[in-house]
Amino acid sequence: MSEFTIPLSRIMVLERTLEHGGNATCKLQRPETSLDAQVYVENDSTTHHIKVTMGPLTSSLSLPRRLATKCQSLRYFLQDLANGRADSGAMSEEALALLEAQDSVDEVLLVGQIAYVINTVNHALPFGAVITNDQGEVCAAVTASSKQQLAAALRAKLKPGHEGPGERT
Template identity: 70%
Template sequence: MSEFSIPLSRVMGLERTLENGGTATCTLRRPDATLDVQIRVENDDTTHHIKVAMGPLSSSMTMPRKLATKCQSLRDFLQDLANGRADSGTQSDEAIALMEAQESVDGVLKAGQTAYVITTVNRDRPLGAVVTNDEGEVCAAVTGASKEHLAEAIRAKLWPVQEGLGECA
């Protein structure tokens, strides 16, 4: 038996509802069935509050508005619910680590820059980040061993130390 899934492109279509709040319907599919999910989003300045109902099942989640992977997180949440995974209402250690790393990296960005934090396959440097500017150009790409290490690596790329500063004549 295959699982219910939703294409990422469909979830990306829900981005407007995420940003502006409101309601939307999303259909999850598997070869032998479809499932309509009712989604309600309420926003405050820093957080998305998401409530979903699929048939008799309902659940909710909260995520930061600045989270770069929020569409993917919403997709995973919906698929977990539809497929009966009991832990779908809680965030995994990896998801929490990514959100904390995102917050750390966001703290060192210049105005007009956006960071995308991901996990890597490198055990020594399990976190990665790519920073882009408003034009979509890559400003920095680094990996790190921890959220602090990642933020410091981004800071070093974005705010290089200028030679000669602090020297006495």
């Protein structure tokens, strides 16, 4: 048996609904049948709050508005729910912590910088971030024990006039 997938036309509807909020019906298809997911999106200044109903199943998801892969994340979430992978459809605490850390780091970036936030293997400093510029040069790299410390360490390294590794005068 093949898996439920979302056609491209429905992905575009999901993307518009994410940006503007409201309700959308998303048809998930596989050759032998289809399934309708009712998607409700409520936005605030930083987060998309999403509620999904598929038949008797109801689930929810929150995604940062600034997340570049938010539409893809919603697509995978819906497909996982439809295909019975509800556990993988729910974000782990670790994944949520990374998303929150990414949001904190994004707030301290300068124009033209890109942040890559990861988990480290160091339990004392579980968060890591590397900041690059538009040319892919490393501007800063730090590890920290919390999202707040990560953002503060990056803010100190990225303040205007301060040069970090990879920056040129």
